Amino acid sequence: MTSETTTRHGRLPAHEAGRPEGAAAVVIGGGLAGVTAALELADAGLRVTLIEGRPRLGGLAFSFQRGELTVDNGQHVYLRCCTAYRWFLDRLDARALAPLQDRLDVPVLDVGRPSGRPRLGRLRRTALPVPLHLAASLATYPHLSVAERAGVGRAALALRGMDPLDPALDDVDFGSWLRRHGQSARTVEALWDLVGVATLNATAEHSSLGLATMVFKTGLLSEPGAADIGWAHVPLGELHDTRARAALDRAGVRTALRTRATRISAHPEGGWQVDTAAGPGTAGRLAADTVVLAVPQREAHGLLPEGALDEPGRLLGIGTAPILNLHVVYDRKVLRQPFFTALGSPVQWVFDRTDSSGLAAADPGAQYLAVSQSAAQDDIDRPVAELRERYLPELERLLPAARGAVVKDFFVTRERTATFAPTPGVGRLRPHAPTNAPGLYLAGAWTATGWPATMESAVRSGLNAAGAALSELGRPHRNPVREAAV
Numbered sequence: 121m122t123s124e125t126t127t128r129h130g131r132l133p134a135h136e137a138g139r140p141e142g143a144a145a146v147v148i149g150g151g152l153a154g155v156t157a158a159l160e161l162a163d164a165g166l167r168v169t170l171i172e173g174r175p176r177l178g179g180l181a182f183s184f185q186r187g188e189l190t191v192d193n194g195q196h197v198y199l200r201c202c203t204a205y206r207w208f209l210d211r212l213d214a215r216a217l218a219p220l221q222d223r224l225d226v227p228v229l230d231v232g233r234p235s236g237r238p239r240l241g242r243l244r245r246t247a248l249p250v251p252l253h254l255a256a257s258l259a260t261y262p263h264l265s266v267a268e269r270a271g272v273g274r275a276a277l278a279l280r281g282m283d284p285l286d287p288a289l290d291d292v293d294f295g296s297w298l299r300r301h302g303q304s305a306r307t308v309e310a311l312w313d314l315v316g317v318a319t320l321n322a323t324a325e326h327s328s329l330g331l332a333t334m335v336f337k338t339g340l341l342s343e344p345g346a347a348d349i350g351w352a353h354v355p356l357g358e359l360h361d362t363r364a365r366a367a368l369d370r371a372g373v374r375t376a377l378r379t380r381a382t383r384i385s386a387h388p389e390g391g392w393q394v395d396t397a398a399g400p401g402t403a404g405r406l407a408a409d410t411v412v413l414a415v416p417q418r419e420a421h422g423l424l425p426e427g428a429l430d431e432p433g434r435l436l437g438i439g440t441a442p443i444l445n446l447h448v449v450y451d452r453k454v455l456r457q458p459f460f461t462a463l464g465s466p467v468q469w470v471f472d473r474t475d476s477s478g479l480a481a482a483d484p485g486a487q488y489l490a491v492s493q494s495a496a497q498d499d500i501d502r503p504v505a506e507l508r509e510r511y512l513p514e515l516e517r518l519l520p521a522a523r524g525a526v527v528k529d530f531f532v533t534r535e536r537t538a539t540f541a542p543t544p545g546v547g548r549l550r551p552h553a554p555t556n557a558p559g560l561y562l563a564g565a566w567t568a569t570g571w572p573a574t575m576e577s578a579v580r581s582g583l584n585a586a587g588a589a590l591s592e593l594g595r596p597h598r599n600p601v602r603e604a605a606v
Contacts, residue, residue: 143593145410146171146394148381148423151179152208152575154414155364156582157589161210161410164586164595169406170373171396173380178360180535180574184424188482190355193533194445195471195492197318201346202576203339204583205599211600212363220350220394223247227457228314230263232464238518239263245344251276253344263310263463272311274302280341284334285570290547294332295325310463315339318469319463320572321494321539322442331542331572351459354476379404384411384423384560392559410589414563414582417540426483428555437549438566439541441573442534444496446511449479449529453487454515454522466515468493486528491515504532539573540566553585558592561585 143166147158159169176182181196198205199475209215226243233239242258251273252331258269278301282289294316298308313323319335320327328380339347354357366376376398383395392411413420421435421485429435459471469492474480479488491511493499499507508530516523540546549566553561563585564578571577590597 125404133291143167143410143595144408145169145412145589146406146408147226147391147412147414148384148394149179149412149414149564149565150174150177150375150377151203151414152181152578153179153565153585154412155360155368156208156579157412157561157563158368158373158375158582158587160583160597161412162368162373162590164433164590164597166593166595168371168373168409169408170368171376171379171381171394171406173378175377176357176361177364177375177377178357180538181356181360183357183361184468185356186529186531189449189479189488190357190542191477191533192352192356192473192490193449194443194535194538195351195469195473195490196356196575197349197351198575199339199346199350200348201342202350202483202574204579205574205576207601208575208579209359212359212367214359214363217354217359217363218350220353221348223345224349225244225250226348226349227460228263228310228463229460229518230463236517238520245347247344250341250344251280254340261311264307268304268307271302271304272307275303276336276341279333279336281523282337284330284337286330287547289330289333290328291544292329293325293544294327294329297321297329297332298324301407310450314461314463315496316516318492319574320542321443322542323495323541326495328544328546330547332571335572351471352476360394381413381415381423384425386412386425391572393438393596408559410559410561410593412561412582412585412589413561414585416537416564417566420562420564424555428557428560429551430556431479435551438546439543440537441494441537441539441541442496442500442536444493444499444507444535446491446493446507447488447529447531448491448512448515448527449483449486449488450522451486451526451528452521453485454519454525455487455489460518462514462518465514466493466499467491467511467518470518483528491513497531500534500536504530507532542572549581553581553588554592559589561589 145166145168147170158168162168183190197268221408224245228241229240241262245253272482289572379396379398382397387393391409394406417435417438461469470489473490474488477488552568563581567581569577569580
């Protein structure tokens with residue numbers, strides 16, 4: 121049985137096995153990596169078809185409806201140093217929808233003090249050159265002792281002199297390195313893990329020193345404004361689905377949703393053919409000169425033709441790490457900052473999503489907070505009732521105004537395989553974009569971008585894959601992001 125799948129440009133034929141005229145590409149996967157690759161290939165003149173098994177684009181950075189709320193599955197942020205993701209926003213004509221802070225400013229609440237009363241500290245930068253841009257903030261950071269603050273400076277200078285792409289760093293865990301450089305358990309909790317858990321999705325003990333060096337050297341020790349934080353002020357679906365589809369349309373990309381790849385094989389006349397399915401009993405076939413496989417590592421392993429990688433089993437060695445998000449709607453305003461992070465509490469980062477979710481219009485006076493919990497192995501499978509019992513009192517400890525507020529809604533979103541695990545040794549498992557098979561390329565945040573599993577890494581991987589494909593085809597190509605390909 122055959123069928124057709126609706127696309128943004130009419131119908132995707134159920135059988136398209138004949139060799140098309142001119143260079144054609146198929147991109148498998150509609151996350152940020154796949155969308156990026158499709159746009160770059162189309163901009164270079166290829167006829168591109170993008171297929172995605174879900175009914176939307178955006179991968180794991182998406183939105184859904186819950187009553188009158190538009191809810192992001194998780195809180196996603198980026199930094200000013202994320203040049204590829206910033207290019208991506210520009211390419212979607214969406215930079216204004218996800219603005220950056222003028223200057224880094226992170227409120228840090230500590231409730232682990234003997235008095236139990238929250239104490240506020242801030243991590244801020246000035247316009248001074250690196251490393252002086254953080255000196256004033258560090259000197260007055262109340263959550264560390266004077267000796268601990270001085271020790272942070274010495275460790276930061278040591279990190280600044282390291283090369284994150286040095287293979288030797290990949291085998292060392294960040295926690296051991298921090299201890300060797302005089303960092304106390306409190307310093308790790310109040311600074312290094314405060315940043316590292318959110319960006320690496322792992323604690324220092326379980327993070328590759330190479331990836332940690334990339335995060336801290338690039339974000340905090342490269343340029344004064346590198347760590348300024350940006351986030352979407354609209355639902356993620358507006359950026360990564362609605363705006364992405366419009367950009368793909370303008371570029372001439374044919375997009376087929378609810379369509380998954382079932383097999384990649386060599387075409388009898390050269391190039392590739394991709395077998396597809398759009399539901400039970402359906403089948404289709406696409407022919408292409410170039411295929412970009414932009415799906416998670418386990419799915420990629422299942423689709424790779426024999427010989428495409430020397431050791432395909434290495435993909436299965438790339439572990440995954442979960443992220444949990446708790447969503448709380450109060451009947452009143454309990455937080456006056458756009459976000460904060462916490463110490464002495466299981467709560468990690470809390471963001472105000474009232475305006476972006478539509479709650480401000482639907483229920484004036486109410487407030488919606490999103491609690492983002494990275495490295496959430498201990499909580500990811502807890503029942504909702506247990507999570508409610510565990511976290512609502514913590515929010516009341518952190519936010520006194522929440523103590524008299526009514527919780528109008530509490531729900532949970534779970535991404536059990538949100539990112540690849542940045543464990544020591546993962547670097548040698550991450551493949552580069554080109555495979556052994558001419559015309560077949562890999563993309564995804566888990567590939568060898570040099571970055572941890574972030575939106576930045578996903579976009580860079582799409583640029584890497586498209587650049588490698590265009591080079592092989594002899595198409596003139598200039599990477600649109602300075603130093604985007606690591």
